[in-house]
Amino acid sequence: MRVAIIGTGYVGLTTGVCLSFIGHQVSCLDTDESKIKALKDGHIPIYEPYLTDLIEEARTNLTFTSSYAEAIPGAEVVFIAVGTPPTPSGAPNLEYLSQAARSVGQHLDSPFTVVVNKSTVPIGSGNWVGSLLRDSVEQRQDKTLLEFAVASNPEFLREGSALHDSLYPDRIVIGADEQRALEVLYSLYRPILDQTFSAPTYLPRPETVVAVPLLSTDLASAELIKYAANAFLALKISFINEMGLLSERVGANISEVGRGIGLDSRIGNRFLSAGIGWGGSCFGKDTAALIATAGEYGLHLPIVEAAKKVNSRQRDRVVEKLLNELKILKGRTVGLLGLAFKPNTDDLREAPAIEIAQKLIDRGVRVKAHDPIAEERFQREYGHMNVHLCKNACEVADGCDALVLVTEWAEYRDLEWEEVAKKMRHPFLLDGRHSLDREKLTRAGIRYMGIS
Numbered sequence: 001m002r003v004a005i006i007g008t009g010y011v012g013l014t015t016g017v018c019l020s021f022i023g024h025q026v027s028c029l030d031t032d033e034s035k036i037k038a039l040k041d042g043h044i045p046i047y048e049p050y051l052t053d054l055i056e057e058a059r060t061n062l063t064f065t066s067s068y069a070e071a072i073p074g075a076e077v078v079f080i081a082v083g084t085p086p087t088p089s090g091a092p093n094l095e096y097l098s099q100a101a102r103s104v105g106q107h108l109d110s111p112f113t114v115v116v117n118k119s120t121v122p123i124g125s126g127n128w129v130g131s132l133l134r135d136s137v138e139q140r141q142d143k144t145l146l147e148f149a150v151a152s153n154p155e156f157l158r159e160g161s162a163l164h165d166s167l168y169p170d171r172i173v174i175g176a177d178e179q180r181a182l183e184v185l186y187s188l189y190r191p192i193l194d195q196t197f198s199a200p201t202y203l204p205r206p207e208t209v210v211a212v213p214l215l216s217t218d219l220a221s222a223e224l225i226k227y228a229a230n231a232f233l234a235l236k237i238s239f240i241n242e243m244g245l246l247s248e249r250v251g252a253n254i255s256e257v258g259r260g261i262g263l264d265s266r267i268g269n270r271f272l273s274a275g276i277g278w279g280g281s282c283f284g285k286d287t288a289a290l291i292a293t294a295g296e297y298g299l300h301l302p303i304v305e306a307a308k309k310v311n312s313r314q315r316d317r318v319v320e321k322l323l324n325e326l327k328i329l330k331g332r333t334v335g336l337l338g339l340a341f342k343p344n345t346d347d348l349r350e351a352p353a354i355e356i357a358q359k360l361i362d363r364g365v366r367v368k369a370h371d372p373i374a375e376e377r378f379q380r381e382y383g384h385m386n387v388h389l390c391k392n393a394c395e396v397a398d399g400c401d402a403l404v405l406v407t408e409w410a411e412y413r414d415l416e417w418e419e420v421a422k423k424m425r426h427p428f429l430l431d432g433r434h435s436l437d438r439e440k441l442t443r444a445g446i447r448y449m450g451i452s
């Protein structure tokens with residue numbers, strides 16, 4: 001099938017590459033010409049494991065363009081995957097979405113096109129995009145032969161494992177109020193639903209994946225599924241962090257508690273790792289948007305609101321623990337291991353490291369940091385913050401009164417802890433992710449503390 005994808009951010013690019021890999025003809029469009037030029041030259045604007053390899057394999061089915069006139073005509077499916085960044089009220093900014101819908105409407109030319117909202121959009125946006133498209137098509141001379149339908153197809157991919165999550169998803173959700181649209185999307189995703197494509201060697205098909213469930217539903221339900229899924233995952237993490245605080249007081253081990261409750265299959269063991277809380281582009285934005293949407297209907301969502309509060313308290317707990325240990329923070333040096341909001345990405349959106357660094361700087365602390373991938377981006381986006389970036393963990397440790405493990409990059413697990421200890425002024429490490437071996441560090445002479 002011929003497919004156009006508007007927006008080459010995380011979601012758009014991953015979707016485009018995966019659909020071209022399974023055999024569709026995909027045109028990826030971005031109005032940022034420098035981004036398109038870079039993609040044409042083989043430079044990938046995001047860090048995502050195996051993305052370069054998959055693009056290479058899919059190359060013959062994949063084109064990049066900045067022109068709607070090139071991408072849209074002939075496309076049977078058009079995905080809109082533009083950014084919907086949060087506004088100060090928590091509601092997402094829909095300007096890019098509106099521009100994309102209007103431009104798509106000006107160039108549609110297939111007898112029937114399905115326009116799919118892939119961006120995370122407020123409930124009701126499907127209808128709104130439909131009306132923008134209709135307005136745009138109405139203004140055309142050649143409108144009589146054009147038919148289109150709007151669908152919602154939320155993504156559930158995690159950064160760092162985006163390709164795996166797209167090729168082997170837990171489920172595919174499609175929402176549309178027209179049966180024809182659901183049928184087109186069913187054909188589009190069939191190779192993934194039936195798992196008939198040959199798996200790339202570097203992304204082998206998990207043994208448990210034989211077929212992928214499809215949920216076909218109405219537009220509003222598909223839109224709400226996306227928000228509800230992210231809110232639920234976010235509150236699962238906040239719940240374990242709340243238990244972490246209590247477990248600290250009663251002398252329990254939160255990792256054991258997490259394991260113990262996660263073995264109940266009704267609860268499940270994922271997203272129960274306690275630590276400094278969630279960050280990233282989705283959980284914060286989507287919970288805020290859900291609260292804002294509910295507000296438009298005069299509703300409060302106390303559970304979602306509490307999940308946010310608990311998450312923000314986790315950042316404060318880092319500062320409290322450092323204060324307890326060091327007594328005075330002013331004039332101290334604290335080193336952060338990791339800047340990205342989680343390992344295997346260079347994404348810094350709502351990264352706990354930024355908030356923690358700022359809280360420490362505000363208290364007169366000198367902050368040093370290292371990240372294997374995200375330093376360049378940090379320099380570009382947060383260069384003004386006065387965080388001293390280092391080449392490796394040992395360099396961070398040099399002269400530090402405390403280290404905080406913020407992002408659980410694999411390479412931090414096996415550091416030469418004796419070396420690290422020797423470099424520190426005060427050998428203390430706060431493990432914000434419960435990812436290090438307490439005994440190893442203690443043997444090396446480092447006082448180890450978990451976040452709960």
Ligand code: UDX
Nearest residue numbers: 155156157158159271272273277278279280282341342
């Ligand atoms: C998330 C959702 O998982 C994905 O389905 C959605 O479509 C987009 O948002 P992502 O933001 O890429 O994906 O990262 P994810 O792996 O979900 O982690 C989010 C945050 O939660 C990270 O900061 C991570 O460190 C934190 N986290 C995750 C925990 O603190 N504990 C956990 O047990 C799991």
